[in-house]
Amino acid sequence: MKLALVQLRVKSNNTKSNLAQMQSFIDLHRDAADIIVFPEMSVGGYMIGDRYENEDAMNELLALNETLRAMSKGTALIWGNVQRLDDQLFNAAYFAIDGEWATRDSGTDAGFYLKHLLPNYGFFDDRRYFEAGQGNFEPFNYKGEKVSIQICEDLWDMGHAFSPTQKMLAYNPDVVINISASPWVKQKEAMRLNNIRRQKSSVPFVYVNNTGMQNSGKNVVLFDGGSLVVHNDIVYHLSDTFEETSAVVDIHNFPAQASICDKKLYNALIHAIRYFDEETLAYGPKWIVGVSGGLDSSVTIALLTQALGKERILGVTMPSKFTRDITKNNAYHLSEKLGFEFKEIPIGEMVDATVNSLSYGDYNTVEGLSYENIQARLRGHTLMSVSSLVNGVVSNNGNKIEVALGYATLYGDAIGALAILGDLTKMEVGTVARELNEILKDEVVPANLIPSDEETHVEWGFAPSAELAADQFDPMKWGYHDRIIQHLMTDSLEALLTSYLDGTIYHTPIGKYLLGYGFDNPEAFVRDIQWVVRTMNTAVYKRIQMPPIVSISDHAYGLAYRESQMPLHYTENQEALFAAILAM
Structure with missing residues (x-):
C-alpha cells in the first residue's frame, strides 16, 4: 500500500x-x-x-x-x-x-x-x-x-x-x-x-x-x-x-x-518570522528594530533581514551620553554588512526635556533607576513613533533570561509585535549569532558580542550592557544564570539546594560555573539564588504584558509556562535547606 x-x-x-x-x-x-x-x-x-x-x-x-x-x-x-x-x-x-x-x-x-x-x-x-x-x-x-x-x-x-x-x-x-x-x-x-x-x-x-x-x-x-x-x-x-x-x-x-x-534553531526562527509576518501582518509593514550594538538586537535584525529582505527592515540606533563607541561601531557595522535602512536618533535632548518637565511636579531630582527607565522608555517611544510614521511594527529584542528577570523596562524595551528571541537563553542567542556568520560567510554579528563558554565562566569581547548609566554592565552571570533559570522553570528548587549540600551539583552542567563565579562560597550561592527567585517572582507582571514569544521549548513564557501574580513563598524544606547551606 x-x-x-x-x-x-x-x-x-x-x-x-x-x-x-x-x-x-x-x-x-x-x-x-x-x-x-x-x-x-x-x-x-x-x-x-x-x-x-x-x-x-x-x-x-x-x-x-x-x-x-x-x-x-x-x-x-x-x-x-x-x-x-x-x-x-x-x-x-x-x-x-x-x-x-x-x-x-x-x-x-x-x-x-x-x-x-x-x-x-x-x-x-x-x-x-x-x-x-x-x-x-x-x-x-x-x-x-x-x-x-x-x-x-x-x-x-x-x-x-x-x-x-x-x-x-x-x-x-x-x-x-x-x-x-x-x-x-x-x-x-x-x-x-x-x-x-x-x-x-x-x-x-x-x-x-x-x-x-x-x-x-x-x-x-x-x-x-x-x-x-x-x-x-x-x-x-x-x-x-x-x-x-x-x-x-x-x-x-x-x-x-x-x-x-541543519542549523535547526536558526531555521525555526527564520520560518517563525516569515510565517508570522505573512499570516498576521499581511499588509507588509516595515519591521523597526532598535539597534543598540549589543548581541540580542544584532541577532534580531540579522534574522529579520535574512527572513524578509533588507527592504522590509529599518534599524534605529538611539545613542545617549552613556553610549560607548564600541556599540556605536557595532550598530553601523551591521547596517553596512546587511544593507538595511538605518537611522540615528539621539535621545539626549528628549531625556533632558523629560527631566525638566518633571520639575513642574516638584520632582527636582531624577537619578538612579528612575533616570535609567526614562531613557529606556524614550527609546521605546521613539521606535513606536517611527513605526507610526512608516506604517511599521517594532520587534522585541529581549532574550529569555532578561524576560525571566524582568530586565526590561515596561513601555520601553518591553514593547513589540513579536519577541523573536524571547525563549532563547543568552548562550543560545550566541549560538544563533555564530550560525548567522557561518551562513553569511562573513562576520556580520561582531565577534566581540558573541560569548565564549569557558570551563568555569563565559568570556566576552564586550560584556552586555543596557548603557543607561556610566560603566553599567548587565548583572547576570551568563551561562550560570541561563542554566539556573531553566532549572527553576522545569525542576525543583529543593533538588537544586540538596545537590549543593551533598556536592553532586558539581557533576551537573550548572556545577562547572560555581567556582568561576565565586558560588563555591555558600553565602554567595544562597544570596544569588534568592536574588534570582525573588527577581523572577517580581517580574511576573512584566511578562504578562510581553509581546507574543516565538517558542522553542516546552516551557516558553506565555501559555506554555503559565504564571499568576503571587507573593514569594519558600516552603519549610526550602528554608531549612538554605539554613543548612549557610551553616556549611
Whole structure:
C-alpha cells in the first residue's frame, strides 16, 4: 500500500487556503498513492482558541468535511477536522474512499475516528473544547487491509490511563496512521521516534505532522513536519525543514531515509518570522528594530533581514551620553554588512526635556533607576513613533533570561509585535549569532558580542550592557544564570539546594560555573539564588504584558509556562535547606 504523506502548511482560520493546498496535493498524488494523508486539524487549524466555541465557525468546518469527501473521488483521503455528536465537539480524523465514508467490520462510526487522549498542558487546551473519544479503536477496511487511525496525543500516552495504540494493535491492523499537529521544540526529533518505538508495533507505523506557524495569542508555535514511517528497525524520515512537503511511501517496502535539518534553531526562527509576518501582518509593514550594538538586537535584525529582505527592515540606533563607541561601531557595522535602512536618533535632548518637565511636579531630582527607565522608555517611544510614521511594527529584542528577570523596562524595551528571541537563553542567542556568520560567510554579528563558554565562566569581547548609566554592565552571570533559570522553570528548587549540600551539583552542567563565579562560597550561592527567585517572582507582571514569544521549548513564557501574580513563598524544606547551606 502506497501512502502520500502530506506535511501541509496549515494556516489557522484560513479554510480557503488550506483546502486549495489540499486539492493541489490530491491532484499531485492521485495516481501514485492509494491513500493521501493530511495532518490533524488540517482544515481550519489547531490553535484557534475560543473560536471552537463559535457556532458559525464550527458549522463551516463541519460542512467542509462533505467537501473533502467529494474531493476523495478517484482516491482515498485521511484528514483532521472537528466532529460534532449530540452537541458535543470532538477532535476527529476522517477517512473517505472514492467519495464514500470508510467503514469498519462492525458498521460503527463510518468515516471518522475520535481523539481519545486530550492534552491539557503547555500550549494545549483540548479539554477546554473537546470531549474524549468514545472507545472505538476498530480499524477501517481498505483494499483488503485493516487501517487503524489515531490522532497526535493518542501516541504520547505516558501519564494517561490507557494506550490507544495498544488497543488498536489488539485488532491486528496492517498499518497504524497517526495524524498530528505537534509543535516543534528542542529535542522533539528524538522524542517522536522514541514514542513510536516504545509502542513495539509489529506493523508499519505512520506519523504525519504538519508544517507552518500557529499561535496561542501569547506564543508563536512552529511545526517542522518531521513525519516518519517506522517498521521494525527501518525508519523513513520526511523533511523537517518547517516547509510544506510531501512524499509517497510504500509502507510495506520502504528504505531507511534520514532527514536532518541543519542549523535547526536558526531555521525555526527564520520560518517563525516569515510565517508570522505573512499570516498576521499581511499588509507588509516595515519591521523597526532598535539597534543598540549589543548581541540580542544584532541577532534580531540579522534574522529579520535574512527572513524578509533588507527592504522590509529599518534599524534605529538611539545613542545617549552613556553610549560607548564600541556599540556605536557595532550598530553601523551591521547596517553596512546587511544593507538595511538605518537611522540615528539621539535621545539626549528628549531625556533632558523629560527631566525638566518633571520639575513642574516638584520632582527636582531624577537619578538612579528612575533616570535609567526614562531613557529606556524614550527609546521605546521613539521606535513606536517611527513605526507610526512608516506604517511599521517594532520587534522585541529581549532574550529569555532578561524576560525571566524582568530586565526590561515596561513601555520601553518591553514593547513589540513579536519577541523573536524571547525563549532563547543568552548562550543560545550566541549560538544563533555564530550560525548567522557561518551562513553569511562573513562576520556580520561582531565577534566581540558573541560569548565564549569557558570551563568555569563565559568570556566576552564586550560584556552586555543596557548603557543607561556610566560603566553599567548587565548583572547576570551568563551561562550560570541561563542554566539556573531553566532549572527553576522545569525542576525543583529543593533538588537544586540538596545537590549543593551533598556536592553532586558539581557533576551537573550548572556545577562547572560555581567556582568561576565565586558560588563555591555558600553565602554567595544562597544570596544569588534568592536574588534570582525573588527577581523572577517580581517580574511576573512584566511578562504578562510581553509581546507574543516565538517558542522553542516546552516551557516558553506565555501559555506554555503559565504564571499568576503571587507573593514569594519558600516552603519549610526550602528554608531549612538554605539554613543548612549557610551553616556549611
